[in-house]
Amino acid sequence: EVQLLESGGGLEQPGGSLRLSCAASGFIFSSYAMTWVRQVSGKGLEWVSVISASGDSTHYADSVTGRFTISRDNSKNILYLQMNSLRAEDTAVYYCAKSGRYGRIDYWGQGTLVTVSS
Amino acid sequence: DIQMTQSPSSLSASVGDRVTITCRASQGISNYLAWFQQKPGKAPKSLIYGASSLQSGVPSKFSGSGSGTDFTLTISSLQPEDFATYYCQQYSTYPHTFGGGTKVEIK
Numbered sequence: 001e002v003q004l005l006e007s008g009g010g011l012e013q014p015g016g017s018l019r020l021s022c023a024a025s026g027f028i029f030s031s032y033a034m035t036w037v038r039q040v041s042g043k044g045l046e047w048v049s050v051i052s053a054s055g056d057s058t059h060y061a062d063s064v065t066g067r068f069t070i071s072r073d074n075s076k077n078i079l080y081l082q083m084n085s086l087r088a089e090d091t092a093v094y095y096c097a098k099s100g101r102y103g104r105i106d107y108w109g110q111g112t113l114v115t116v117s118s
Numbered sequence: 119d120i121q122m123t124q125s126p127s128s129l130s131a132s133v134g135d136r137v138t139i140t141c142r143a144s145q146g147i148s149n150y151l152a153w154f155q156q157k158p159g160k161a162p163k164s165l166i167y168g169a170s171s172l173q174s175g176v177p178s179k180f181s182g183s184g185s186g187t188d189f190t191l192t193i194s195s196l197q198p199e200d201f202a203t204y205y206c207q208q209y210s211t212y213p214h215t216f217g218g219g220t221k222v223e224i225k
Contacts, residue, residue, distance in 0.1 A: 045205055045216040059212040095161055104152050104209045106173060108161040
């Protein structure tokens with residue numbers, strides 16, 4: 001059974017940093033791309049970033065480019081999202097997702113809440 | 119970026135109704151289109167990929183069609199557990215944009 005467990009969310013001040021983690025199990029982690037998606041409370045889904053299976057290719061939404069960095073540790077089956085220069089508009093639930101061929105999402109984690117506020 | 123437009127943004131339907139949701143891409147995406155279901159307070163769930171292929175474990179009352187720019191999600195006979203918000207997403211080109219969602223409510 002695929003399991004994705006996010007952690008690292010919390011309250012951070014504007015301009016601060018947080019690192020989200022996503023622990024994966026139930027599949028061969030090193031064989032699949034992984035994605036981060038976020039959702040502001042009461043709003044729709046926003047694609048944030050993707051990383052290839054090997055970690056050598058990444059893509060970002062314009063809204064986070066230059067501030068967020070996606071990475072992975074295939075030896076530990078963990079996906080990361082380093083979030084710097086946080087803004088109030090980054091406040092959202094962040095989901096990690098397993099991605100199949102072409103980056104399509106097939107399984108989702110339960111999400112972790114990030115709140116950016118002074 | 120490719121814009122994904124869903125319609126309607128919300129609808130009211132009765133148990134047993136056939137429901138159709140539309141998703142339009144601002145440019146052609148072949149069949150790189152997925153549908154997701156999200157219930158309040160829960161993570162999204164994958165329903166369909168490749169515009170018409172059912173994710174493993176998803177009941178056959180859900181079906182998808184379309185190619186290019188116009189796509190539909192159909193629920194053949196709405197059941198109480200199907201009341202939720204549905205999102206489309208294109209994965210043809212980065213960023214992999216989502217539609218704004220369609221909330222299916224009980225009439």
